[in-house]
Amino acid sequence: MKRRTFLKGTTAAGVVATAASTFPTPALSQNRRKWRLVTTWPKNLPGLGTGAQYFADAITKCSGGRLSVQLHASGEIVPAFESIDAVGSGTVEMGHGAPYYWKGKAPASQFVSNFPFGLTAQEYNGWYHFGGGAALCDEVYEGLGCKFLVCGNTGVQHPGWSRKEINTLADFKGLKMRMPGIGAEVMRRIGATVVNLPGSEVAAALASGTIDWVEWNNPYGEASMGFWRHAKYYYIPGWHESGTVLETFINRKAWDGLEDDLKAIVTNCAYATNVVMLSEFQARSGPVLQQFINKHGVQVRRLSDEQLVTIGEVCGEVISEFVAADPLTKKVFESMNKFRTEQIAYSGTTEQDFFRARSLKYKWPA
């Protein structure tokens, strides 16, 4: 838009008067922006860091450098958990993280991330794009001074690696678990001792027995952590994080100041990153899981239906408390929960029932 205004300007009297050699440069640089993207991830962390890098590069490429985005890993400009303040205050223009990191400032952000026994990635995207989700997420982030865009997903995670076998829920009593978020509060009520540890200390704590259980994300994200050396039981299913949403948050004033074409580029690159990031987790976790099982002797263990029913009921209680405590959380949850009810029925006739069919034993080309 500005570019065209500028060019129109050259058709007026000013053209001749402007010195030829200095004429286009200032106008061009006015139209070129350099933005900094702070992430809550180490540089090129498999899945999360690489996905954020894809996003930054996509914007730079699509805009032909008019909006050039430089990625900064956690700690380079601000510590990971201060990213939202850095962006909200305008110190940097944009960030990439996970919504539940901001629950201390905006409790509803925890639900923007999804919730236990919640939506799959595919369902969440339906809610976001066609179920009123985008507007609700923006409402939550308005209070943080940011524009929100969905910008990634891990898919269903694994609840974790355990040094001890779980036969009944009583085995969780006193178990020292490293697990964040709503899931952690649920496990605390089941009887576990929840331990908070920075990611960098988790593997050592598991090795020494300081913790018995560690929740991380999925095989691809866990490949380099070596948890299998110390914990042989790999539990499923991921009741606690059924499709954790990653985000970009953009300083509201910086966003409002973008020309329409750059807004469209940032938006579509965020949507593209959403699918690219989930694809990376999905594709790369396949072979890593096989390595865990076949090379490292990891044993996949299913929580039983009975255990899951109790966990599900405690989840419901914990969620009800969060919802009662904050009107915006209530608004977001009610929208997602209504959508969830329809999706349980619909996915029950599609993805869920297809998995049943595909898992049967039939002859298949090698």
Added chain:
Amino acid sequence: MKRRTFLKGTTAAGVVATAASTFPTPALSQNRRKWRLVTTWPKNLPGLGTGAQYFADAITKCSGGRLSVQLHASGEIVPAFESIDAVGSGTVEMGHGAPYYWKGKAPASQFVSNFPFGLTAQEYNGWYHFGGGAALCDEVYEGLGCKFLVCGNTGVQHPGWSRKEINTLADFKGLKMRMPGIGAEVMRRIGATVVNLPGSEVAAALASGTIDWVEWNNPYGEASMGFWRHAKYYYIPGWHESGTVLETFINRKAWDGLEDDLKAIVTNCAYATNVVMLSEFQARSGPVLQQFINKHGVQVRRLSDEQLVTIGEVCGEVISEFVAADPLTKKVFESMNKFRTEQIAYSGTTEQDFFRARSLKYKWPA
């Protein structure tokens, strides 16, 4: 790129000599392209037509009109099934359709669409982005004179609406089924009489009993078809189309002639459309399915495990024949099939097992 070259040009002697009023226009128009996108869908057909429109508009917006894409519904410029020729020959620049439409010209395109008992949308995206899929799809479309980009997905479809109840596979014998693709060949071998009908005639044929069964896609896409008036049994699961891929195909020379930023825009808008289109099917199918069941008395019926095992084995046979008949089909299938094996295990620990947990009976906030 060219824009900058042009502006640099103005720093040279030509500035003063160029007439002020005509000066910027020709240069700008050199940099502005109008492309036509032919689709295989009626205008704004729910899900498919609306998704293609999203794609066209996204490119126009992101490029600030430098690449302006005008959508043409099927029949406006060429009939739906001639779209690939129109694009391959350069009559128009780009198209939107379903890869299996081109199986007569490139047999492997049928597998670019996915295959029965194949990959879910999420898994397919993993294969496409990180499993070697993008390069293989391009190899298939090279023979069609086109660049391929994944640009949509329906998710798991429903195999269809039946006027008659199916209790055993013997009930398929002589059943007049409207079903396309590999699934149709499978049902033919099971004993059904496969009938080919254009979409516009399907509902009337079902009403008159000319056909007993119709396969379409999913509730959102079927909402306006009124199949429930004539067929009360709605069968699952979608063994035949587990995540049907939609595509954009771009004339190879037109693609090669794009500046890098426009290539990035088209690519990322295609990826964005992939998630937006699937989201529309997913979100909107939820309430429509409820209407079918609660308002129109539709009965959802599951094919039994025993029936599915036989169908799965016949699928394997049919696929083996396709693979033996065409080296490129073999190459594509082998890549996808290896990926599928890993994904059956991985999704078995993630999405699939999460659905089990979520479907259990536990108290949950209303």
